[in-house]
Amino acid sequence: MPVSSASMPTKERILGAAEELFARHGFEGASLRQLTAAAGVNLAAVNYHFGSKDRLIEEVFRRRLDQLNGRRMAALQKIAGDAGTTVEDVLAAFIVPALELSHDGNGSLFMRVLARAFAEHDDTLRKFLSDNYGHVMRQFTAEFARLLPQLSKEELYWRVDLVTGALTHAMSGFGMIQRKSDVPEDRHREQTAQHLIRFAASGLKSP
Amino acid sequence: MPVSSASMPTKERILGAAEELFARHGFEGASLRQLTAAAGVNLAAVNYHFGSKDRLIEEVFRRRLDQLNGRRMAALQKIAGDAGTTVEDVLAAFIVPALELSHDGNGSLFMRVLARAFAEHDDTLRKFLSDNYGHVMRQFTAEFARLLPQLSKEELYWRVDLVTGALTHAMSGFGMIQRKSDVPEDRHREQTAQHLIRFAASGLKSP
DNA sequence: GCAGGAATCAAACGATCGTTTGAGGATACG
């Protein structure tokens, strides 16, 4: 499963190498020289294809988040507003697409990039993420509000923030948690999802 | 409450400015030239007093973590092994010292530095933190294990990791959550602690 | 098969990085 093979177009090889090096060394820590060397392309290729390093960073996010948040929204649409929907259902709509990404290619490296973006309080990056994907969090929060009417607005924001913090932290470490070889991949993913959903649901619903 | 005034010794002025700039721009993003300019000291002072930038980073952690984890361990010793101790008590021993730090001076900036250290999967930094402060997490985990005997070792590690992730994430954002002016400082801190403890306890104890 | 845009290349740009140097100032002790 190549993330940056010689047969791929230059743009995708750069994106693959960027994802890996941003995860490992941070946005400032990974230089364009390391990056283009790892991708096997010329140094000038980044500025030619993306314009600048900052635009490359945005493109790394866009490529993954478009897919991730698209799947999250699709899963949420199916259950939002329904009478039988539970907190666990909404959490599953949020978590399962992220787990699928984590176990696909070097998607788990992207989760580490995302965790870095959370830790960096960089205004430009936060604005980009908020502008492009803020509506996703608002939709999920609105559905939680419907299912947890006893919580004040303030309390709800608190708990949703704690849940996203825990999940981002946990999923950024998935590269290290290896499943036992006798458990099939999808079964392992299902167990992980159950762990996370149970934990988060208990926190959200706590009295 | 100056963090880097002209009257303070050079070493402390550097540590104060370093904490702020590392929180804002990361370890690689903050340069020694910015840092020494903000502290009002000569560029060479960092290498004279600390030896290198990496040793300065370690000293930034040491100064705060010695105090923070000292208070955590003291609070834990008082209740560890007792018959009446609850999960909430242990969580309070972990959380309250961190909240006290967050509301004291620019201690909240340090919590952001700590959140960065979590997100960076830098081996050198992780080894330093593990070598010097790993015993704290082991002690707390052991006490959780005593109070939650129904959890498997694997499940317990999972949940403790989720809790620390949520708390680190939450407390790194405390600079932005301002208390209402009609609520006294210590009352606000107490309320925040209750929020965090309730959330974490529900997650840990979830069936 | 040839013109022309797309893509790649080596090389260089000025800026900034962490670190080192050696001279000079401050301070305490004989």
Added chain:
DNA sequence: CGTATCCTCAAACGATCGTTTGATTCCTGC
């Protein structure tokens, strides 16, 4: 008063940063 020690300072070190340039190669459409 002199001297030894701690500290500060401006300046420079080589390395590396993101970006730009201009020539060269590749590929496509006529």
